[in-house]
Amino acid sequence: MTVGLFIPCYIDQFYPRAGVATLQLLEKVGCTVIYPRQQTCCGQPLANSGMEQEARPIYEHFIDTFQSFDYIVCPSGSCVYHVNHHYDVLADSEAVTSVRERTFELADFLVNVIGLQELPGARFAARVGIHNSCHGLRGLRLGESSERVGPAFSYYRYLLNMVQGVELIPLDRIDECCGFGGTFSVNQPELSAKMGKDRIADHLRHGAEVITSGDMSCLMHLEGLMRREKVPMRVMHVAEILNSTQPA
Template structure:
């Protein structure tokens, strides 16, 4: 299969190791990965701020870069969901529809498309899994606790394959971290309190690392951890699944 790697702008600028880990992991699993070099922001920040009508340029550029691939894989739930639900183009709507059907968040691609059942990975630490709202309630990569339905978690399913990793239980598995894109700007105090509560849940249960399929959430939580001078670190799920250590 021919797969295009979609790297969100904030991942490129702040967490490039997560993008590199995604590339390496996919290649280890036998995937032919391409990186369209002219890709840039998907337009989500503008759309979240109420300016979706100004995202036409971003949409058309995205289509030009990603049309023609079997799949498009992204290490970010929020950006994946934005493309999946909001990619439109008056000039190229047929292509936009085709791309919306082919874009996948990394863990859903590994579970649903590649059907990975074994990983050569080792990460001997206690890890807390943060379920982002976009991944949970948008992409449905995990089950929402408010539903009376069988539980599942695609990120947890993959993390369970990692040697030495202990996935710690949390008191509230799917609370929002408070980031919410522009929410953390316009509701700073509420956002900060939600993030602190989320961090406290992980710390109370002994997590050494907090992981997620959404680096935007991890960026928010990392800011809180740094201000608390905590030893707990954040790490994208791809970095764990691609990690092998003899420690």
């Protein structure tokens, strides 16, 4: 299958290694991956700031850019959620409907489209804590959340268990928000920082060496707090761990 790779703005600008790992991982599992160079933002920042009409040209450009691919894959739950659920403001058309239905978050794609069952050669020797982003968990249902009754599951946990050497640590609050929330962290900095510090403390209590997530925006927030507090942990996108072949 041919996959159009959509890389969010903040990964492109600040964490390109997560984008490269996503590309390499998709190729390892047999996909033909194309990165359309004309791609831009999904439009989420504008929409979240109340300017959805101004974001419409960005939405339309996204549809034009990715409509020819079998699937569109993105290493960000928040961006995928935005395409899936907020592009309904566009005029209904076959292209719009098709792109929205074929846009997948990376873990969702690996589990439910590829049907991945093993990652030969994957190795990453470290104690890893999983941070579940709100968009990924409650929007895309990539794992269980405490407010819903149902079976326990996690796409990230399932995939990371395929990587030799990874020790997944337990957490007291597996589905608590990190406090980033995009512009929330700008408008409510004190509350945002306190929420982030709580998430970091939970990982520290259980001996994590690495915090991983499918949303680099959450990890960016946590990394900033850890740097200021000189916390001896690091952050990595889940694609980097799944793509790793060497000890940490």
